[in-house]
Amino acid sequence: MNRIIRTMIAGAVALGLAGPALAQDEVIRMGTLSWEDLTPITGVTKAVLEDHGFTVEVTEFSEWGIAYAALVKGDVEIMVSQIDYVAHDYWNRNKNRLEKISPASHGLYQGIAVPDYVTIDSVEDLNENAAKFGNRIIGIEPGAGLMREAEQAIEDYELDLDLIEGSTAGMTAALKSAVDREEWIAVTLWEPTWMALKYKARFLDDPQGVFAPPQSYYWIGRKGFSEENPKAREAIAGVYLPIADIAAINEAVNDGQTMDEAVADWVDAHADLIERWENMKSY
Known part of the structure; x- marks a missing residue:
């Protein structure tokens, strides 16, 4: 969302001129695990949501069981997860109370x-x-x-x-x-x-297929999230972070940056890509 427009909307809300849909508190509660593959996806998506006017609160969990329990309970609303193999037990156990929002990466x-x-x-x-x-x-x-x-x-x-x-x-x-x-x-x-x-x-090649094939990352949420938050869902669905970019962000962290700094640099360097993501929105 254009920042000038966002400022105008904020002013309208303050003056009581905007409707109920604009007056509601647009806070997204996001969960994550502090793993090097998940934190860049979380950080970039957080930045995109914030540019769309949302406030994003991120909660870190230590392992999948706790994270999925928090998602089902509603303590967090969304998180990114590998649901095919790495976390498939947790996904299968809880998927009737959750929804798959969109793919976030693959590989x-x-x-x-x-x-x-x-x-x-x-x-x-x-x-x-x-x-x-x-x-x-x-x-x-x-x-x-x-x-x-x-x-x-x-x-x-x-x-x-x-x-x-x-x-x-x-x-x-x-x-x-x-x-x-x-x-x-x-x-x-x-x-x-x-x-x-x-x-x-x-x-090394694995001709017997002992190791799981390349897996995808998905944004998942509590059931009903997309219907209740169509604007946020569209913003999230536009984000797709290639595996090479996730690795590059973590390389910058290993070289001394904080994760927030590395994500911010990536966002700045890929402004044209993020603009294309935003142009894909349908709301």
């Missing part, structure tokens, strides 16, 4: 990755090069979905490598150290992430 993938100088292409090639990898695959936090899939890959491919449990920070440090020395290393990784860009890591 989330997780698997086993190696630096680009490593001369193998497939998970099937790990065994014959096990010694070069120190007979291990460097993992992240135990219990993560990625770790469960990596354990399944070791079983299905009959790999003679140990999956090392640890933390995301520990895996990142191991990857950096190996790349600095151009040593062979295999890690559990995901896309989008700044690590794939910074360390030029690539995923």
Whole structure:
């Protein structure tokens, strides 16, 4: 919405000249998880909604169960989620009380990755090069979905490598150290992430399909949100953030910016794209 028009409307409301639809409090309660793939989508969509005149209140949750419970209860109205695989249990359990608003991005993938100088292409090639990898695959936090899939890959491919449990920070440090020395290393990784860009890591082919295929992100909401908030729904539906842009925003954060600063820079650099999003609105 043009900021001058928005100012005129605000003045009309203050003078009592606007109708009830304009006088209502346009606050959107948005939930998110503080993960590097979700926070850029949340931040960009928040900026777009605010440019349309909404006030956006963002609540961060620590895990999907709490986030979905808050959405169903109405403590938050919308959030972005991967509903195909990563959070499909929570979506399936609650979808009768929720609605899918619009796709927000596509391409989330997780698997086993190696630096680009490593001369193998497939998970099937790990065994014959096990010694070069120190007979291990460097993992992240135990219990993560990625770790469960990596354990399944070791079983299905009959790999003679140990999956090392640890933390995301520990895996990142191991990857950096190996790349600095151009040593062979295999890690559990995901896309989008700044690590794939910074360390030029690539995923090994998975011919048996152990790892889930590329997944989409969707804005979801409590049932009835779109009908009750058509203007907000149209603004949200216009937003689509490519995986590469999510990774680039996080790379800027890793280089020292705050997430708010990185999102603001992205929004400024993509003003023409955001204008095209706004021109797609139908209200």
